[in-house]
Amino acid sequence: MSKAKISLAGVSKSYISENEVTQALHKINLDFYFGEFVAITGESGGGKSTLLNVIGGMTGYDDGEMYVDGEPTFQYDDADWEEYRRRKVGYIFQDYSLIGHYTVLDNIVSGLFAMGKSKEEAESLAMTYIEKVGLKGYETHPANELSSGQKQRLSIARALAKQTGVILADEPTGNLDSETGLSIVKLLKEISKECLVIMVTHNYEQVEPYVTRKIRLHEGVIISDIQVRESKENKSDEKAGTADTGEVVSSSVSTEKNGKKETAESDEAAKYTDTWYAKFFVMLNLKTQRAKAMLFTLFLIVVSAVSFVLIGELNLKSDDICTKNYDGLAFARQSDKRISVKKKNGKKITADDIKQIKKIRYIENVDSCDYANDINYYIIEDRDYEMQYGMQITQREIQGSATPAFLKDDKFMLSTDCITKDDLKKGELPKKMDEVVMYSDDDKLIGKEMDCYFSAYNIWDGDDYIKCTVKVTGILKKKTTQVYFTKELCNMLSMNLDSSDFRLLYDYDVSMGDYKAKRKFIPVINNELKGNEVTLSKNLNGDYPGDGKHKLRIQKLDENGKADGDYIEEEMEVLSKKNEDSRNFMEVSREFFYKYYSPKYLQASVYIANYAKTDYILKKLEKSGYYAVSTYRAGATSKSDTKEQQRLVIIGICTAGLVVMFIAGFLILRAMMTLNVKEYIVFRFIGMKKGVLRRINYIELAIYCVIAMVVALVLAFILRLAGVGFITDITWYYRFGTYICFVLYNILLCAVTAMGFNHYVKRRFHQ
């Protein structure tokens, strides 16, 4: 008799559960030879499956020794057993253990890939064995669409294709009707001509006519080992050698070699790394398990989207500007997007400067009339105006009370610097001082004259306001409540601030008997006045000097707005003013106005896309030669404890949210993955390397994770484009570091889940 293929010498195996030790095998001595068809029988619990699992390298043994081709296995570690399962045995399971969503071909190819075969070789071998087990024509059928008999044939083909020389079958006919079962037994008989077949069965009568040997187990002990008929071992010894080394039996895989071919083959072999196999299975899984892929991706999209918001909110709240109150003393316009700039060399801001500044990223607009940007305006925009606000104006005119509420609307002057002709739907950009452009549905607004009210409590003294009549020359394309005024009007109204070398204030002595007082006025142009004609409000609480000629002083102011003592005296013709409410204003002729004043454009307002970019833009402006200040920061100086508390609460909620979502995400994802654990166990049984399986998990999760992150980011930017408030702010605050945190959070979640699942598979496999 030839050398035994597999030998067990005194092998024992016991299972230790909570409070029990079960001796499944007790001092088993057995030799198995090539060409044998062995039936292992015995009553339930006798140790049949344990014996098969020990022989198959799926369960370790506690005592004794198992020899494979004469070599002992006592020194085998996990990797050796893995290699053993891969190269030495083919396993047939009672429940077929197929990958249901793979095709017939892919199920066999999977087993061959586990052995490191190339794609071409694996497919060619698979086709050979598909034909051998009678499944020709079913190559592309998914395994779960096959009948029970066909499934078992496929399971046999998968084991056979590995050409290991040893086929282990655990009740392969257990789930089949007797006719189908018989055909499988016959097939195994056929197979045993070329290898050793060991089969566990409960139905010995069925296999009796075919097997060569019968081993009966009882309570882990061999109670009989009978040679039923002569095996083919002697005839087939030579063949065994070839099968052992894993050489291909089938003629379909030619072994013709020459130098050139060898190089090509070794190149080809280098391609088939663990990563290559893992990618193959990942692609196959994605193709055949779309619902699973969708489910994982959807779940991860939710996680990504929520983590994007929570990380973004944390990032946003790391800036404590949200805890400040805005006082508006320095800059009336409460806009967190405004930056006030001045040239470091003190020169005026030219059109070239504006062009240059606009080139800086995130800067949307530049208005060279900075001071006018703090002037509040109200313009009649619809026909309801008189009804809505007429009363308040009338009251103000009569009582001289505080600025009417409508002027406190969040509407501040912007000059036509901020728009171009392209922004107009119809009409022209304003040319004359009292012309404006605005948005309206009604194109007929062009040419219409409207009353416009201005007030500027931090530029002009007190709560005074002035009324002008403006004419609409163009209609804007973009729907906005903003009206754009000429630079001349903007400058005229803010001139008492924006002129460094000759700031003007009008100063005249009021004579009331012996009492002399001084009163200052802000000059505004009235086109109807000529030469030295001026109008003053009569409503001056007794300060009105009376109609007629009066001497007025024009003071020179230094850079800080202080009168240096020098003054020019002019004789003015004072006319009483019909509009009596503007007490601090003196209407002068255009000619007189420009005699003393020329616009300087020393300070400009820069409007940025979002407050989040303030630091970046301040730095850029500083580098480009400008002093720059965020008007919002300058105005928001006092801290609110309530707002600070709210900020801390949000920071706490976001942090807790991220931690909870990580743990919940891990548990849910792992639970979802365990639904597929059986497939992983099958892969391990057929000898797939742990490394390949690990990679499959990592790559699959990485793909879902990347898709989810991309979708979450795209969603966020769509919402930002749609102007969804809180998302807009969050996205603006996202910086490189924040994106890294977002990516790391999601990748870490998937990596930890994959690791957890791999660990779970390992535990399940060793159970």
Ligand SMILES: Nc1ncnc2c1ncn2[C@@H]1O[C@H](COP(=O)(O)OP(=O)(O)OP(=O)(O)O)[C@@H](O)[C@H]1O
């Ligand atoms: N994983 C395990 N943990 C604990 N005990 C086990 C385990 N597997 C098997 N056993 C025990 O070992 C003994 C042998 O079991 P085994 O499955 O090998 O018997 P069997 O002859 O194949 O039974 P059956 O015909 O019912 O499949 C039984 O008592 C069984 O309960």
